[in-house]
Amino acid sequence: MRGWRLRTPVASLAGVGLGLALMATSEVPRVEAQTPAQREQARKAYEDHMRRMDEAEKAAAAKAATPPAATPPPPAAAAPPPAAPKAVATTAMSQADQDAATERGLEQYRRMMKEDPWSNPALLDADRGEALWSEKKGPQNVSLAETCDLGKGIGNVDGAFAEMPRYFEDGDRVMDTETRILWCMERFQGFDSTAFRKNPHPSGGQPVRDIGAIATYVANKSSGMKIAPKAEHAKEKEAIALGEVLFFRRQGPFDFSCATCHAESGKRIRLQPLPFLSDPKEAKAVVGEWPAYRVSSTHVMTMQHRLLDCYWQMRLHRLDFGSDVSVALSAYLYDRARDGEIAAPGLKR
Numbered sequence: 238m239r240g241w242r243l244r245t246p247v248a249s250l251a252g253v254g255l256g257l258a259l260m261a262t263s264e265v266p267r268v269e270a271q272t273p274a275q276r277e278q279a280r281k282a283y284e285d286h287m288r289r290m291d292e293a294e295k296a297a298a299a300k301a302a303t304p305p306a307a308t309p310p311p312p313a314a315a316a317p318p319p320a321a322p323k324a325v326a327t328t329a330m331s332q333a334d335q336d337a338a339t340e341r342g343l344e345q346y347r348r349m350m351k352e353d354p355w356s357n358p359a360l361l362d363a364d365r366g367e368a369l370w371s372e373k374k375g376p377q378n379v380s381l382a383e384t385c386d387l388g389k390g391i392g393n394v395d396g397a398f399a400e401m402p403r404y405f406e407d408g409d410r411v412m413d414t415e416t417r418i419l420w421c422m423e424r425f426q427g428f429d430s431t432a433f434r435k436n437p438h439p440s441g442g443q444p445v446r447d448i449g450a451i452a453t454y455v456a457n458k459s460s461g462m463k464i465a466p467k468a469e470h471a472k473e474k475e476a477i478a479l480g481e482v483l484f485f486r487r488q489g490p491f492d493f494s495c496a497t498c499h500a501e502s503g504k505r506i507r508l509q510p511l512p513f514l515s516d517p518k519e520a521k522a523v524v525g526e527w528p529a530y531r532v533s534s535t536h537v538m539t540m541q542h543r544l545l546d547c548y549w550q551m552r553l554h555r556l557d558f559g560s561d562v563s564v565a566l567s568a569y570l571y572d573r574a575r576d577g578e579i580a581a582p583g584l585k586r
C-alpha cells in the first residue's frame with residue numbers, strides 16, 4: 238500500500254541528508270487514532286441520534302394508533318406524565334429487558350443448534366445455493382459448477398471460502414466470495430448485474446438473494462476449516478492494508494471509524510455487543526460465522542450486507558456491492574481472524 242504512505246517526491250530530489258530528513262518527517266500516519274474520550278463522545282452522539290430517531294418513530298406510531306376524536310381524551314386528573322428523564326430511563330429499561338430476552342432466546346437457539354445443527358434456517362438457503370450453483374442459467378445457459386473457479390479449480394467449492402478473499406488473475410483483482418460469484422455470473426452466464434447492484438440485499442423478512450444463498454452454500458463447504466487467506470499476491474497484501482486504513486479512518490457526520498465501535502473489548506451500543514474486530518482473538522470468534530442467519534431480520538445476512546449495514550450506521554454513502562472498499566474491509570477482517578474456525582452459516586441476534 239505505498240499510496241497510503243507516500244513520501245514527498247521532493248525528498249528524492251533533494252540532497253541525501255535533506256532527503257532523509259524529509260522522508261523521516263513526511264510519512265503520512267497510517268492510522269487516524271481516536272482517543273478513548275473521543276470514541277466515547279462519538280458513540281454518545283450516535284446513541285443520542287438513535288434515541289431521537291426511536292422516539293420520533295414511536296411518537297409517529299402512537300399518533301397513527303390513536304383512535305379518532307370519538308374517544309374522549311383522558312381526564313385531566315389522570316396521573317401526570319412522567320418527568321422527561323424518568324421517561325428515558327423507563328424506555329431504556331424496557332429496551333434492556335427486551336435485549337436480555339433476545340439474548341436468552343439466542344442462547345436457547347444456539348443450544349438447540351448444537352443438539353441439532355439442522356435447526357439453523359440458513360441451511361435451507363445453503364441448500365437453495367447448492368441447487369443454484371449447479372443450475373444452467375442466464376443468457377449463456379451454463380451453470381457456475383461447470384464454469385466458475387473460486388480458486389480451487391472450476392466447480393470446486395470445498396475449502397474455497399477458507400482462502401477468500403483472494404486474487405484472481407482472470408479478473409485481475411482481489412475478490413471475496415460474493416464478489417466472485419457475481420463476477421462469474423456476469424462473465425460466464427452472461428447476466429447483466431445492473432439491477433442486482435442497485436438492490437443486492439434483502440430487507441427484513443425477505444430471503445437472502447441468490448448470490449447470498451450461493452455464498453452461504455460455499456461458506457458451509459468450508460465449515461470446520463480454519464480461516465486461511467493466502468495474503469501472498471501483492472494485490473492481496475494491498476487489499477488487507479487498504480482495509481486496515483479504512484477500518485481506522487474517521488469519516489462521515491459522526492466522525493466515526495469502524496474502530497470507534499469495534500476497537501475495544503466489552504463495549505455495547507444500544508445494548509448490542511460490539512466485537513473488538515481489530516483484535517485477532519475477538520475477530521476469530523465471530524468473523525467465521527458469516528454468512529449468518531440473523532434472527533432479528535429473519536434472513537441470512539452475508540458479509541457484504543453486514544458491512545453495508547455498518548456503513549449505514551456510520552451514515553456514510555452506500556457501500557457498493559463488490560467494490561474495492563468492501564473487498565478490502567473483508568480482506569482486513571479475514572486477515573485479523575486468520576486461524577479462526579469457520580462455522581458458517583452462523584446465527585446472530
Ligand code: HEC
Pocket residue numbers: 283484493494495496497498499506509510511512514523524526543544547548550551566570586
Ligand atoms: C456506530 C457503531 C458502529 C460502527 C462505526 C461500525 N459498526 Fe460494525 N457493528 C455495529 C453493531 C451495533 C453491530 C452488531 C449488530 C447486530 O447485533 O445486529 C456490528 C456488527 C459488525 C460485524 C459483525 C460482528 C459479529 O458479531 O459477528 C462486523 C464484521 C462489523 N460490524 C464490521 C464493521 C466494519 C468493518 C465497520 C467499518 C466500516 C463497522 N463495523 C463500523 C456497530 C458499528
